[in-house]
Amino acid sequence: VTAILGPSGCGKTTTLRMIAGFETPDRGIVRIGDRVVAGPGVLVPPNQRRVGMVFQQLALFPHLDVGENVAYGVRGASKQERRARVGELLDLVGLPGMERRRPDQLSGGEAQRVALARALAPRPAVVLLDEPFSSLDVALRAGLRAEVRRILRAAEVTTLLVTHDQDEALSLGDQVVVMFDGRVVQAGPPEAVYRRPTGAQVAVFLGDANEVPGDVRDGTLHSELGPLAVAGALADGPATALVRPEDIDLLPAPDGDGLVEEVDYFGHDQLVTVRLPSGRRVRARLHARLQAQPGSRVHAVARLDEPATAFPTP
Secondary structure, three states: OEEEEOOOOOOHHHHHHHHHOOOOOOOOOEEEOOEEEEEOOEEOOHHHOOEEEEOOOOOOOOOOOHHHHHHOOOOOOOHHHHHHHHHHHHHHOOOOOOOOOOHHHOOHHHHHHHHHHHHHOOOOOEEEEEOOOOOOOHHHHHHHHHHHHHHHHHHOOEEEEEEOOHHHHHHHOOEEEEEEOOEEEEEEOHHHHHHOOOOHHHHHHOOOOEEEEEEEEOOEEEEOOEEEEEOOOOOOEEEEEEEOHHHEEEEEOOOOOEEEEEEEEOOOEEEEEEEOOOOOEEEEEEEOOOOOOOOOEEEEEEOOOOOEEEEEOO
């Protein structure tokens, strides 16, 4: 599962449409497996590319029941084979015995799984998911992500997911591709992309990140958050490190040089804004059980398990 992540308008959906055959590339090659489906002198029609697609609006046929929707993509098979394939897929997506339900009788999560079953029905070489969870409420979306990941792994099908939701990309993707302005700026496993971004733009887009200035001496950035080992061969001199809020500890102390200004409470955790002696503000993510009150004094210290990503300060 590869998740393509980027802001609206960066080219994510256009990429899927070129792979599916709904758009023609101006240049370059689209290859599915070892087969070129778009390129100089080659343009394979969408229905011959062995691509399954789940659209943002799902596009279930309202006049067909669930079984007929799923069976729609199974061509050239006997009635018995089609029925068996529908039953197999509904079992896979956790909807056994729902063949006769109509689309308007389904919940949002059930409709999502029917659309996925329909995409898997013809045994495609690749499945394309275009913002598949955007129409669902937050609580349903989180549970369905895990279910869809289970289904895709069980089906053993290559999948390309397009999203602008960082949580979706990081939780669903075996690989995350970050795109800006039609260009891939970073790709890799979710943890690597999140923990070792190639720039501030990627870091901030993938989640909250503090920009911490300091001076590099012998591979260590000396900053208001303490000494930080930095990744790569960074020359001595002014530099800025990217530090995630979860990598900052706040130590309560009456004589602390940090002042707690704001506390955003989320139930499972809290985001605490601290003003440092320089006037710079940093955000620390703490467990909900830890007490942090606006106006209290703290020592803010960065504690990283690996060297920080840093860049020379212009």
